Amino acid sequence: MRRPRPYMLVLLSLAATALLITSVSRIIAFVHIFGEHAGPALTQREIEAAYNETLSGPKLRQEYVPKIIHQIFHNWKDPNDETLPADWEAIRQTCAKANPDFEYKLWTANSSREFIREHFLYFMNTYDGYRIPVQRIDALRYFLLRHYGGIYMDLDNGCSRDLTPLLYYPSWVTDGGQGTLSNNIIGSRKNHPYWIMMTESLIPWSWKYPFPYFTVHYASGQWFETAIWEKYHAQLPPHPKEEDRIYRIMNDIREGPSVFFTYGRGGSWDSWDNQLFSFIGNRFVPWVGSHILLILFTFCAIIVLLGYRRRFARRAIGYKKIGSRDREMA
Template sequence: MGSTSRPIRVRRVRPGSSALVLFLVLYGLWYAQDLLHDTLTLASLPLTWPRYSEHFYLSAELDDFDVTFANYSIHQTSAAPFPDRVPPILHHISLGSGAATHSKWSEVRQSCLDMHPGWEAFLWTDETADKLVSQHFPELYNMWTTYRYPIEKVDALRYMVLYHHGGVILDMDLQCKRALGPLRRFEFVAPAAHPTGLSISFMMASKGNTYVRQLVDNLHRYNRQWLGLPYPTVMFSTGCHYASTIHAIQPNRAELKVLAGPKENPNMHNLNGRVSTPILNHFGSSSWHSYDAAIIVLLGKTHGWALPVVGVAAVGLVFYGARRLKRRAGLRV
């Protein structure tokens, strides 16, 4: 007897089901649009950072500035004959039982005070920082006092201090080798970071600087627990990656100067680890680095920084979506 073949049944997709799926996808995208935007801006930094870099990287050709500082006196505290756009103020931050109580860091800070005689100096402690934030940035006070990691408070505070007062802000582990006067002719300066972006360990800005204001205003938006991991949470919410991302999305970056070395030594001013630059010695305490930092840094060195950034952002997006779905279903996470 010949075998009889069974007819293949084609399952038809009901139009209503397709419409429902499409609706859920579109609703999900709309619901998570802020997170998608933030994730995209953070993940795309390696691509967006180099745009127009020839305009904002300090150079002899464009700015008539000697990035080696060989032609400037180590005691030059003013930008003369150029106007001083950055006020003569030095800021250091020591919250909690921080660096101010350590004799080593007090001596390091003193080196900067000695190099800038006559400048106003602030050492921001818990009491003075709390007063500044509560009085001048009350809309950020609750978030600032409830940051999960202490370094987030320090980072956010540095932006608020720099916006409100202007001047120069330095980490406590930065020793000044010379006065910073030649850089005061620019509205904003920060050293280049490796492999991309800028470092927030040392920044200087005019009072009320518009870019620094953007750093302050976007703190709420980027305040997320990225995977619940300390390193990406700090870097993406308040740290160098955050500051570099806000820099990269500014419409005009020409006045937001980044200090790097000449073509033959572009990393001359990088503050990664224990290094000595023409203007600073960095003792590289990295006291805020947690257990996950070494792994992420290793991935960045071996595979390029796009991989860990995109990976953390993508997984964070998945976790965020799953958490929101569970909450909407009435389940406890």
């Protein structure tokens, strides 16, 4: 059997690349994490200044976000143990003291599941089917903002001051200034169309990838959030209504110390590949983002080449080249 010509390998590599991009079309959204994100951005200093102007003049601005702080605590070892670790409880108290007029909701494993069952029963199978527990926490925060509105904060985030200035923006996420958007601190009015799109996208995006890192971040976490963010802004009209806008609140250390938030111990979920890809992302992400198609093509070309080498090697086992004497004897 003749070996394929070089141009055939190139064509097969191109076809494999196209197939990869088509069959996993959502990966295209991945490139959005490498550049500046869509949507208006505000620094925390700008938010503070706008609020101070409101206080000094007639109160004309509207509060969109209800005064609710959501936090989630799922004890994966013992779901019935709902006692917060001491350091997280201390951080939580910073928000309670700084925001005494806010309602506080702590969602445990049992109350979270009951919330999904009662209000979003169609999502129950997907919620229970997540193979990595932190995915339930990711999904739950989106449903909580959709149903109740308010501010969601991870348990290792605290409050350095009153959060009222953040209520004047109909919906917002935090942006660290590079890579994906963050979902550790987010806020919204109830039934904002972005969070409806987020929750309605969870089922079709709930793939189980070979690596836990991709399964968490791309099926429900920050890559997923960023991809839906870009999709949402792509379909907004040029001048959307204010209540449909969603802002990026910059939470970048280059902007200076955070005005509203503090940070404590994280690491409730981690894995070996999470550490590996975080290392790669912190050092090589800009290069990878600008060369993503070249990387995909090279990868597919290597796979195709290795496949053909193995195929022909197998066919060659047990055979020898036919010489002139062999042909005469035949």
